[in-house]
Amino acid sequence: MTGSMPTYLGMPSFPEAAREAVGDTLLRRNLAHATGTIRARRAEAVAELPDWERLRGSARQIKDHTLAHLGHYLRLLEERVTGAGGTVHWAADAAEANAIVAALVEATGETEVVKVKSMATQEIGLNEALAEAGITAYETDLAELIVQLGDDRPSHILVPAIHRNRAEIRDIFRRAMPDAPAGLSDSPAELAEAARRHLRAKFLSARVAVSGANFAVAETGTLVVLESEGNGRMCLTLPRTLITVMGIEKLVPTFADLEVFLQLLPRSSTAERMNPYTSMWTGATEGQDFHLVLLDNGRTDVLADEVGRQALRCIRCSACLNVCPVYERAGGHAYGSPYPGPIGAILSPQLRGVGSKVDASLPYASTLCGACFEACPVAIDIPEVLVELRARAVESARHPLTDAAMAAAGWTLRSPARLALAQRAAGRFRRLTPRRLPGPLRAWTDTRDIPRPPPESFRAWWERTDGGRRP
Amino acid sequence: MNSRAVNSSAVNSSAVNSRDRVLARIDAIVPPRPAAEIAAGRAAIERDYLRRHSTGDVLDLLADRIAHYRATVRRVTPAELPGAVAARLAGRVYAVPEGLPRAWLARADPARLVEDPPVADLDALDGAVTGCAVAIAETGTVVLDHGPGQGPRALTLVPDRHLVVVEAARVVADVPEALERLDPARPLTFVSGPSATSDIELSRVEGVHGPRTLDVLVVA
Numbered sequence A: 001m002t003g004s005m006p007t008y009l010g011m012p013s014f015p016e017a018a019r020e021a022v023g024d025t026l027l028r029r030n031l032a033h034a035t036g037t038i039r040a041r042r043a044e045a046v047a048e049l050p051d052w053e054r055l056r057g058s059a060r061q062i063k064d065h066t067l068a069h070l071g072h073y074l075r076l077l078e079e080r081v082t083g084a085g086g087t088v089h090w091a092a093d094a095a096e097a098n099a100i101v102a103a104l105v106e107a108t109g110e111t112e113v114v115k116v117k118s119m120a121t122q123e124i125g126l127n128e129a130l131a132e133a134g135i136t137a138y139e140t141d142l143a144e145l146i147v148q149l150g151d152d153r154p155s156h157i158l159v160p161a162i163h164r165n166r167a168e169i170r171d172i173f174r175r176a177m178p179d180a181p182a183g184l185s186d187s188p189a190e191l192a193e194a195a196r197r198h199l200r201a202k203f204l205s206a207r208v209a210v211s212g213a214n215f216a217v218a219e220t221g222t223l224v225v226l227e228s229e230g231n232g233r234m235c236l237t238l239p240r241t242l243i244t245v246m247g248i249e250k251l252v253p254t255f256a257d258l259e260v261f262l263q264l265l266p267r268s269s270t271a272e273r274m275n276p277y278t279s280m281w282t283g284a285t286e287g288q289d290f291h292l293v294l295l296d297n298g299r300t301d302v303l304a305d306e307v308g309r310q311a312l313r314c315i316r317c318s319a320c321l322n323v324c325p326v327y328e329r330a331g332g333h334a335y336g337s338p339y340p341g342p343i344g345a346i347l348s349p350q351l352r353g354v355g356s357k358v359d360a361s362l363p364y365a366s367t368l369c370g371a372c373f374e375a376c377p378v379a380i381d382i383p384e385v386l387v388e389l390r391a392r393a394v395e396s397a398r399h400p401l402t403d404a405a406m407a408a409a410g411w412t413l414r415s416p417a418r419l420a421l422a423q424r425a426a427g428r429f430r431r432l433t434p435r436r437l438p439g440p441l442r443a444w445t446d447t448r449d450i451p452r453p454p455p456e457s458f459r460a461w462w463e464r465t466d467g468g469r470r471p
Numbered sequence B: 001m002n003s004r005a006v007n008s009s010a011v012n013s014s015a016v017n018s019r020d021r022v023l024a025r026i027d028a029i030v031p032p033r034p035a036a037e038i039a040a041g042r043a044a045i046e047r048d049y050l051r052r053h054s055t056g057d058v059l060d061l062l063a064d065r066i067a068h069y070r071a072t073v074r075r076v077t078p079a080e081l082p083g084a085v086a087a088r089l090a091g092r093v094y095a096v097p098e099g100l101p102r103a104w105l106a107r108a109d110p111a112r113l114v115e116d117p118p119v120a121d122l123d124a125l126d127g128a129v130t131g132c133a134v135a136i137a138e139t140g141t142v143v144l145d146h147g148p149g150q151g152p153r154a155l156t157l158v159p160d161r162h163l164v165v166v167e168a169a170r171v172v173a174d175v176p177e178a179l180e181r182l183d184p185a186r187p188l189t190f191v192s193g194p195s196a197t198s199d200i201e202l203s204r205v206e207g208v209h210g211p212r213t214l215d216v217l218v219v220a
C-alpha cells in the first residue's frame, strides 16, 4: 500500500534545495555546531558500554525477527491492547489515519488536542488534516513549539529546531506567544520557562492528547514513549482520551526485549545514559480512553523489498544525521520530508516511491562514506540501500539525471562492483582537498568545500579488515 | 450530531477493511508460520550482551549517576531518613500518596502535607514525596510503578519538586535486571534526573514541564 506523506509544497529536488541551504551561512553555522556537539557526546556515551556491538547485533536480530513474523506479532499486539481495555484501529494510508483520529476527537466533542512530538503524525500531516476538521493541535515539545510558532518546518528528527539559534527563538516567542514576558531574554533557561508557563494551562485543561510511540510490546500490549521535557508525560497521563498513532514496524516481541533498546536508544540519540523520562502503559490506564492507530502508509511496500526492508528496523535515534557530511552541509529541509538525513534518503523514496523530483534525487544525497551505517544502533546498511535505490532510479524513466555525465555515473552506480572500484579510485585522492562530490551532487558542491573524507572508505576498510575482524 | 455519527461509522467500517487489507498484504510478503517455529526463531536471537556493566557497589554507583543529572542525592541510614525528609520538605507544601510509610514523615510538619490530593489541586502544591519500585544504578534511573507510596502518575509530574526515597533493596545494577523486576501490566515511569531540554542550541536546561528539582534519598 503505497504511502502518502506530504512532500513539502513545491519541494525542489535535493540538489536544488541543498544549494540554497549551503548558501545560508547562519543555517550552516547552527547545524555544524549542533551536529558536532552531538557527535562528540554520543561517542563518549557509546564508548562507555563495552558490549555496544553485541547490543547492536541483538537489536538487529530482534527487529528482523519481528519483521519476518509481522502479521503474528501485530495480531498479538491487537489482542493484548484490546484485552487491556484499549481500542485498536488500522489505517492503510495517511488519509485513513487522519480520518480515524479526527473522528475520535470529534466523538469527544473537543476541538483542541495536545500533541507530543511524533514522526508518524508528521508523516501523515495530521495537524493539517485536523485543522481542516476544525480541530486545533498544539505541539508541546519545546522544539516543535518553536517550529510551530515560527511557522516553520522541522529539520532534525530529534532537535527539530536545530536550525534556529537562541536569538531567533526569542524573536519567535516575542512575536507569536501572546503570554511571553515583556523583557524575555535569549537565555535558554528563560526561553524554557516561558514555554513552561505558556503550555501549563493547556496541559491542565486538555481532554484529548495525540502521541506517537517509540516501541510497542506485542506479548504484553505495552506502549513505550521516551522523552526529555515531561510534555510527553503530561500528554500521556492528564487528558481523558489518549490517541497513539504508531507505524506497524515499531513492535518488539517481548517486554524483556526492551532491555536492549533502552540501552541503545538514549545513548545513540541524546548521548545520555538514560533520557529523563520514559513512560510505559498497557491499555486503558488510570481510567483513560486509549486508542491505538496502527499505520501502514507504505511500510508494507518497504517490507516487500528485501534490500530495503532493513529500513524498518529504524528506531529514529538520528545518529545517522549527526554523522552525515551531506546533512551537516545541507540541513534537514533539503530532504523535503519529515525524515531527513541518511535514513530519510532511503525511507522517503521507499515510502512514497520515486515519483517526485525530490524523491528521485534523494538516493543521491550521500557520498556513500558509510558513517551512517557505523553509527546506526540497529545496523541498517544505509549505503547498501542507497546503491540499490540509485540503481532503480537510473532504470526508471523518471530519474532526474539525463546528461551524459550522469549516464556514466548511472552505469557506475548500477553495478555494486563498478561502484566499489570507483570508490576505491576516489579514495586515492582523498587527501587532496578541496574536492567535489561525485555525480549529481557535484552541482551543489562546486562552489563549496566538502568535509575531508575519511582516509579510507567504509567499503575499503571493511574489505581490508574483513569487517573489523582483522586490524 | 448526526453527521458525526455517520462519519465515525464510515471510518469504522473502512478501518475494519483496512485491518484485513494490511494484514493480508503482510501475510503475502512474510507468510504466517507455526507458533513453534516463531518461538524457536525468537529463542535463537543472540543475546550475548552483558546483564550488568559494573561489579562495584550499586548504591555508590546509583548516587554518582543520579548526581550526574544535576539531581540532588544523599545516602542516609534508616535512622537519619525522617530528619533528611523533613529537611527537604521544610517550608513547602508536599503531596503524600496513599501507602507511603508513615515513619518516613515522622519529623515532617503535618500541616504542610496533603494526603492524596486530587489532580486538580496538584498545580498549587510545591512538590510530591514518594517511594519507588526499582532504581537502576548504571543509568541513575528511578522507576515508579505507581503502586502504594508512589501515587497516580500526575502526582509526581505536575508539582515542581519530586522527593523520592530509594530503599537499598530496590536498587539493581543495570537495565536488564530492572525489567525482570517490573510488571508491564502496571503503568511505569522511568525518571532519570529532572526534566530537561536541549532544544535551544543544545544547551541543557533543567525543567521544562516536569519537576525542575529532583531530590533523591538512598536509604541503607
Ligand code: SF4
Pocket: A313, A314, A315, A316, A317, A318, A319, A320, A321, A343, A372, A375, A376, A377, A378, A379, A380
Ligand atoms: S537509521 Fe539508524 S542511525 Fe538513523 S535514525 Fe534510524 S536507527 Fe538511528
